[in-house]
Amino acid sequence: MHLYLVRHPRPIVAANTCYGRADLAVAAEELAAARASLLPVLPKNALLFSSPLRRCSELTESLAQTLGCPTPTYDERLAEMHFGDWEMRTWDDIPRAAVNAWARDMVGYQPGGGESVLQVAQRVRAFRDELTTLNVEHAIVICHAGTIRLLAACEHGLSIPEMALYAAQKPHKIRYGELLVVDC
Template identity: 35%
Template structure:
């Protein structure tokens, strides 16, 4: 069986726009079933193994899409840890606190949380373990996690990853081996809700 890995981002989370969130365990919105139906259209029946973040916006989707699979939940597939900023409004975080991270979010850790490099390190490590199994698999996770994997595979600088990989809620990206290297194809990526992951003044 060919090695194919399907990267799936969770559906729209139930959170007010402008809120900082990472590992906060958000629920999903009422559009969940409609979004999941669109995702399912792009998934083959041959997927053998399913890996997911344990946060409910991912676990609910994984269990809905793959009800007959024994899903492997891993903390390393969680979104970036936003530490002291979790569930605070971006615009309520004082500028003198948020700006050092805004100016170098790749290397600077969120107070009590992670940097993008921290996220990248744990995400790519678990991805390598999954890839080494050489089987058809799905990973149901978060935007930061999927960008980390794609940046790793394409040698894209993390600083540029948000512009290079514009991954919407519910997106599906297929990874497949091409001359012993993973190539990728975006199968589904429709914007349904605008996102805000920084202060409005930036």
């Protein structure tokens, strides 16, 4: 299966803001730019999966009909990590000791009382394992940088804890609206 992993367009949010599960909108021009760059390279009539968060679902809805995809599937397992009470706070406003605690335990620590990377890895792996049972040639997944990193880590044959560590330690360079194709 060819898995087309798409990061959502840039959301409307102030710079230096911690956000994960916050349900942020996307400016019309950002949505149009992402759509224009993706339409020529995404497969037609593929299954389409998406995080239910607006920054993903808006792009999903704008692509689905043009690509001739069946009704998109919105799956909570594709949502970004929940940062608990860190959500929508500036990084400078989050106590340094808390950020340092997360840095010491990137896999198990739950930032702001939200989710750990390990918890996110478990739900993302469950999605990916279910997806592979569908026996399709192409699938498009519109989601978040963290989710994409974990989905890509699935292809290395790692255990869930190893997958979480791999994704947590590897800095991402996934641009908004970027496409990554993974062969499963």
